[in-house]
Amino acid sequence: MKRFSQLAIPYIVWAALMLILPMALIALYSVTEHGNSIVSFSLTLDHYVKFFTDPDFLLILWRSLVIAVKTTIICLLLGYPVAYFIARSSERLQSILVLCITLPTWINMLVRTYAWIGLLSEGGLIQQILGFFGFKEVELLYTEGAVLLGMVYNFLPFMILQINTSLCKMDHSLLEAAADLGANPLQTFRRVTLPLSLPGVINGITLVFLPAVSSFFIPKLLGGGQYFLIGNVIENQFITVGEWNFGSAISMIMAVIMMLMMMAVRKVEIRNQGGKEE
Amino acid sequence: MKKGKRTFGKVLMGLMIIFFYLPIVYMIIFSFNEGKSLTNFTGFSLRWYLHMLESRDMMEALYTTFSVALLATFISTVVGTIAAIGLSKSKKIVRDVMEQVNNLPLMNPEIVTAIGFMLLFITFKVEKGYVTMLLAHIAFCIPYVMLSVMPKIRSLDPNLANAAMDLGATPWQALTKVIVPQITPGIVSGALIAFTMSVDDFIISYFVTGSGVKNLSIMVYTMSKRVNPSINAISTLVVLIITLVLVLINVAPMLLAKRAKKSEISKRRIFVPAAAAAAVVVLILCIVKMSGTSSGLPYEGETLYVYNWGEYTGENLIPDFEAATGATVVMENFDSNEQMYIKVANGEAYDILVPSDYMIQRMIDEDLLQKLDYSRLDCMENLTESVIGLPYDPGNEYSVPYFWGNVGIVYDKTKVSQKDLEQEGFRVFLDEKYKGDIYLYDSERDSFMMALKSLGYSMNTENEEEIQQAYEWLIQCVETMEPEIVTDEIIDNMAQGRKALGLIYSGDATYIMSENENMGFYLPNEGTNLWSDAMVIPANAKNPELAHAFINFVSSYEGAYDNSSYVGYTSANQEVMEDLSGEGGEYEGINAYLPRTDNDKDEVFVYNEDTRKLISNLWSKVKIAASNAK
Numbered sequence: 080m081k082r083f084s085q086l087a088i089p090y091i092v093w094a095a096l097m098l099i100l101p102m103a104l105i106a107l108y109s110v111t112e113h114g115n116s117i118v119s120f121s122l123t124l125d126h127y128v129k130f131f132t133d134p135d136f137l138l139i140l141w142r143s144l145v146i147a148v149k150t151t152i153i154c155l156l157l158g159y160p161v162a163y164f165i166a167r168s169s170e171r172l173q174s175i176l177v178l179c180i181t182l183p184t185w186i187n188m189l190v191r192t193y194a195w196i197g198l199l200s201e202g203g204l205i206q207q208i209l210g211f212f213g214f215k216e217v218e219l220l221y222t223e224g225a226v227l228l229g230m231v232y233n234f235l236p237f238m239i240l241q242i243n244t245s246l247c248k249m250d251h252s253l254l255e256a257a258a259d260l261g262a263n264p265l266q267t268f269r270r271v272t273l274p275l276s277l278p279g280v281i282n283g284i285t286l287v288f289l290p291a292v293s294s295f296f297i298p299k300l301l302g303g304g305q306y307f308l309i310g311n312v313i314e315n316q317f318i319t320v321g322e323w324n325f326g327s328a329i330s331m332i333m334a335v336i337m338m339l340m341m342m343a344v345r346k347v348e349i350r351n352q353g354g355k356e357e
Numbered sequence: 358m359k360k361g362k363r364t365f366g367k368v369l370m371g372l373m374i375i376f377f378y379l380p381i382v383y384m385i386i387f388s389f390n391e392g393k394s395l396t397n398f399t400g401f402s403l404r405w406y407l408h409m410l411e412s413r414d415m416m417e418a419l420y421t422t423f424s425v426a427l428l429a430t431f432i433s434t435v436v437g438t439i440a441a442i443g444l445s446k447s448k449k450i451v452r453d454v455m456e457q458v459n460n461l462p463l464m465n466p467e468i469v470t471a472i473g474f475m476l477l478f479i480t481f482k483v484e485k486g487y488v489t490m491l492l493a494h495i496a497f498c499i500p501y502v503m504l505s506v507m508p509k510i511r512s513l514d515p516n517l518a519n520a521a522m523d524l525g526a527t528p529w530q531a532l533t534k535v536i537v538p539q540i541t542p543g544i545v546s547g548a549l550i551a552f553t554m555s556v557d558d559f560i561i562s563y564f565v566t567g568s569g570v571k572n573l574s575i576m577v578y579t580m581s582k583r584v585n586p587s588i589n590a591i592s593t594l595v596v597l598i599i600t601l602v603l604v605l606i607n608v609a610p611m612l613l614a615k616r617a618k619k620s621e622i623s624k625r626r627i628f629v630p631a632a633a634a635a636a637v638v639v640l641i642l643c644i645v646k647m648s649g650t651s652s653g654l655p656y657e658g659e660t661l662y663v664y665n666w667g668e669y670t671g672e673n674l675i676p677d678f679e680a681a682t683g684a685t686v687v688m689e690n691f692d693s694n695e696q697m698y699i700k701v702a703n704g705e706a707y708d709i710l711v712p713s714d715y716m717i718q719r720m721i722d723e724d725l726l727q728k729l730d731y732s733r734l735d736c737m738e739n740l741t742e743s744v745i746g747l748p749y750d751p752g753n754e755y756s757v758p759y760f761w762g763n764v765g766i767v768y769d770k771t772k773v774s775q776k777d778l779e780q781e782g783f784r785v786f787l788d789e790k791y792k793g794d795i796y797l798y799d800s801e802r803d804s805f806m807m808a809l810k811s812l813g814y815s816m817n818t819e820n821e822e823e824i825q826q827a828y829e830w831l832i833q834c835v836e837t838m839e840p841e842i843v844t845d846e847i848i849d850n851m852a853q854g855r856k857a858l859g860l861i862y863s864g865d866a867t868y869i870m871s872e873n874e875n876m877g878f879y880l881p882n883e884g885t886n887l888w889s890d891a892m893v894i895p896a897n898a899k900n901p902e903l904a905h906a907f908i909n910f911v912s913s914y915e916g917a918y919d920n921s922s923y924v925g926y927t928s929a930n931q932e933v934m935e936d937l938s939g940e941g942g943e944y945e946g947i948n949a950y951l952p953r954t955d956n957d958k959d960e961v962f963v964y965n966e967d968t969r970k971l972i973s974n975l976w977s978k979v980k981i982a983a984s985n986a987k
Contacts (some may be wrong), residue, residue, distance in 0.1 A: 186595060236377070290466075
């Protein structure tokens with residue numbers, strides 16, 4: 080048995096090198112000055128101060144969080160009924176529908192986002208349809224709406240699949256039992272189905288919120304060059320401004336915010352499970 | 358009641374399918390469009406597919422995407438499974454710690470993980486390219502594999518392996534004959550997740566790649582600024598490949614199961630189609646990776662790494678050069694001098710760069726360039742006088758000009774009056790008459806140039822007060838005028854007349870005017886930037902000899918003509934410039950093609966580290982303000 084545990088050693092070394100060290104490097108860069116060389120070593124918190132004292136940066140961070148929350152809510156509102164519908168279908172239809180939802184996620188995200196450019200651009204299909212209903216000359220591409228649409232489009236399948244998985248795991252006899260005990264469909268849903276699907280909902284929220292906050296190509300492709308989210312700010316610091324230390328500091332801030340949020344979400348989950356056992 | 362619900366569900370499901378597939382179908386349809394437009398279907402044609410097949414860039418991106426994905430999937434599945442088995446027998450504390458570590462790439466925003474990898478490779482001086490991309494992909498795939506294998510291991514009876522060994526199996530046999538078959542479903546789904554993640558990845562690849570290695574995502578990202586239906590064609594191809602793979606994996610087991618009723622098939626259920634799917638991918642890769650060979654040429658088998666602006670070379674320039682020399686050219690594109698500088702300053706090796714004037718000066722100051730070897734150059738006498746001996750490199754010791762021009766205003770003659778332009782100059786970008794109808798160019802230098810010139814200052818000012826005023830000018834512009842800040846997107850959009858005004862490089866204006874006769878180009882009298890981009894050889898170039906051959910080729914009449922006629926920028930080659938602008942030339946009568954050289958207020962950029970930093974920070978704040986103003 081012992082010998083099997085040695086199988087893990089190479090991976091532990093690898094993980095230390097490829098997973099822990101990079102994070103340590105970001106942390107190091109974020110508290111040093113002009114760190115393209117590690118020779119000049121002086122600790123500083125200036126980068127963090129710079130970020131938190133500049134209302135523009137804070138506003139961008141706030142807007143990124145808001146649009147990610149919006150995306151998550153829309154995905155949840157759309158995704159839950161769809162997942163529910165799939166879970167209630169016959170087994171055969173279920174596997175086909177799941178495949179239909181999965182297929183787009185297999186196609187490269189950039190490609191899928193790029194596909195929207197033609198649809199949304201001036202004179203494109205969507206504008207023509209809107210024009211038909213009397214909305215003339217609505218600008219679609221390079222707006223916040225387009226960014227939101229792109230995010231929902233890209234991340235919605237994750238939400239549906241997660242919720243669907245947890246709904247399918249549910250024991251159907253529970254629903255019958257609830258009905259037998261006199262619960263109406265609404266009560267059954269609220270007291271039985273919803274709590275049991277919560278793990279899926281939480282996983283879905285994680286899988287949507289996380290990439291939505293840090294996405295930078297969706298805003299760039301669909302929001303245009305003047306549409307900045309926090310991901311774009313980080314990209315900009317590394318790719319064109321060259322202030323890697325400041326960029327690292329923003330990355331650290333993002334990572335910490337995400338960690339706190341995830342912890343909060345997990346707490347909800349744990350409390351919910353605790354409640355069930357009572 | 359119940360029926361109503363079902364209908365609601367069906368309708369919702371239908372809408373959802375439309376939502377998911379509409380863009381994909383739209384893209385597939387337009388990949389067969391005859392015209393270049395993404396909105397008007399003008400007729401069926403396969404030209405974009407031909408274009409795609411001829412584009413080595415695209416084919417290589419396809420190859421990189423799938424070969425990295427297959428390798429990363431294979432390696433991470435094997436390593437992840439072994440590690441998961443090992444960990445399941447390790448002490449609890451080790452297991453818990455490793456679970457947290459594995460969560461890092463899963464729970465961190467992807468961009469943070471990406472930057473971590475980038476800093477890692479740069480700190481340890483690993484040359485960025487295919488290998489780094491593969492390493493990064495393996496690193497973020499393994500946790501997904503372990504995540505799907507772990508639960509299967511946990512559900513195994515812990516005594517299973519012991520029992521097997523008691524019965525005489527060696528540990529290896531216990532592992533391969535007993536444990537692995539039990540957890541196969543977990544391994545397969547882990548492998549599938551790894552494959553999807555790898556094919557889908559953009560952010561991590563984007564930050565860890567180098568030496569011109571691009572996957573599909575990076576290619577789409579860098580090409581998306583110009584209308585290019587070939588992207589639709591290659592995307593359609595990807596959709597086809599993926600659908601084929603998925604259908605094989607999902608449908609084949611059902612068919613197999615039907616044919617041979619459950620029995621012994623169950624074990625092979627997934628392996629057979631998975632292997633078939635892998636075979637399909639490998640086959641496609643083989644078709645894609647066609648390599649032509651020729652012989653007897655001077656630079657046979659050598660590679661030239663060129664780092665140039667996007668859309669800055671003629672259609673045949675690279676193939677012609679390759680045919681003439683036997684060398685292979687790997688071209689990578691940048692959209693700003695700053696972006697190029699950061700990569701080069703961090704040690705990425707290229708043989709040829711094409712920076713602008715002030716950046717060349719900076720790179721000379723920082724010893725990033727090597728002196729040209731004039732004994733290898735035979736092109737200097739072809740060049741026009743206006744671009745020789747400019748202040749950034751007075752003796753042309755380091756640089757050979759490529760394109761040159763001005764920065765001016767492109768405008769729609771039907772929407773903007775000549776009088777406004779003459780009266781207001783660059784201030785036309787503050788004229789609320791044109792609110793929501795303007796493009797700014799995402800270049801810190803030229804945006805500040807516009808503001809400074811408009812305020813009557815030198816664009817090379819070191820006076821912080823003046824720069825501050827220019828900053829406020831730009832802030833006023835983004836807060837009151839609702840501009841779109843773009844780079845190359847401006848070209849196709851102005852050619853289609855989408856906005857009234859835009860700040861633009863003269864070469865792009867030339868192209869726009871040759872496409873749309875309603876467009877005009879105006880140079881304000883208050884002065885503008887007289888720029889030139891030139892070829893230089895970085896100090897760490899691996900093949901300076903071939904680089905000199907490339908400079909000669911580009912500066913020759915044929916090379917320069919191909920470049921200039923295709924791109925629209927003004928050639929540094931005197932003869933080409935005259936032929937293209939002269940009678941019967943492609944750009945006859947287009948004022949943007951011939952740069953203005955007779956206005957005293959026009960300047961050439963001079964590099965100054967302090968103002969650069971200031972302007973760079975201020976410009977990113979202008980962009981943030983523009984974004985917040987929305």
